[in-house]
Each structure stands twice: as structure tokens, then as C-alpha cells.
Amino acid sequence: MPPAPRRSDGTRAAILTAARERFAADGFERATIRAIAADAGIDPSMVMRYYGSKDKLFAAAADYDLRLPDLDGVPRDELGTVLVGHFLQRWEGDETLMALLRAAVTNEAAAERMRGIFGAQLGPVVAKITGGAPDAPRRAGLVATQTLGFALCRYVLKLPPVVALDRDEAIAWLAPTIQRYLT
Structure with a gap:
């Protein structure tokens, strides 16, 4: 018989769930430990006990999986198209990733988390x-500039010409640049 879950496991999970929702709704700067604790139904001191600071809580809450696709079977000349399509899908409708992006612009802990991811x-x-290849880290960094920059302009800053692009247009514009960085 497996051991019964510890009470602290449930508390940690409730805190992380509340933190993810609060950071997504309010952003890093406006979210408060007090509000997160209220959402989790616990005392604010418990949040601090488990996570120590708002920055550390955010880093834990922003444990994010990009769920990158397996590119082994993708024809080499389609890699950029597949990756851009994947990133568009991940950015659209994922409030945790959007909260992390918003926070990373102004908060060093969030920026470090984004770099790590x-x-x-x-x-x-x-x-x-x-x-x-020896330049693979540079190439990955350049891919990140395009995907993060596009997401910032489209979903956070909401630049009208970028927002106006439909999915196919966005892929058509971005994929050749990503393809060049990859190959």
C-alpha cells in the first residue's frame, strides 16, 4: 500500500495552482502573496514558509514545458514551419506562458526562469x-529571439500589424527566418 500523501503536498499544490492563476490574471508585479494565499485558502505565512519569497514562488509556479515536437521525421526544409506552428499553438491560449513572458520583461527572476526554460x-x-555544431547555442538563442519577440509583440504589446496576421501569414513570415537559424 503506497504511503498516504502528506498534508504539506496538498498545501504546496494548492499554493502553486493559486499562484499560476493569480500570476496569469494579474501579472507578476500586481499579484500579491496575500491574494495567492486567499485563493489557496491558507494563511500568507504558509506561502512564505514553503516558498520563501514571491520570486521563488513565481519560479516554482512557472515550471513550464514547451512540449517541443519530435522533429526526427520532419523533412529538413520544413523544420522552421513546424517549429513556428508549434510555438504559435503554445502561445495562443496558455496564460501561464503569457504571464511568464510579461513578468520576464521587468523581473529578473522571471527572466532567469524564461532563459532556463x-x-x-x-x-x-x-x-x-x-x-x-559548435554554434548550436547561438542558433537556439536566435530562434528564441524570433519566437519570444513575436509573442511579445503579438500577445503582450498587441502591435496591430502583428495581431492582424492570421496563423498562416505568421508562419509564412517567421518560418524562413527560423529555418535559416536552424539550417
């Missing part, structure tokens, strides 16, 4: 595509 998840994919 992209470095740990995108870096190995690009390294595999390039056969471990």
Missing part, C-alpha cells in the same frame, strides 16, 4: 538538428 528545452533540440 528556453535553454534547457530548445537548446538540445537545436543541437540535435545541427548535429551538435
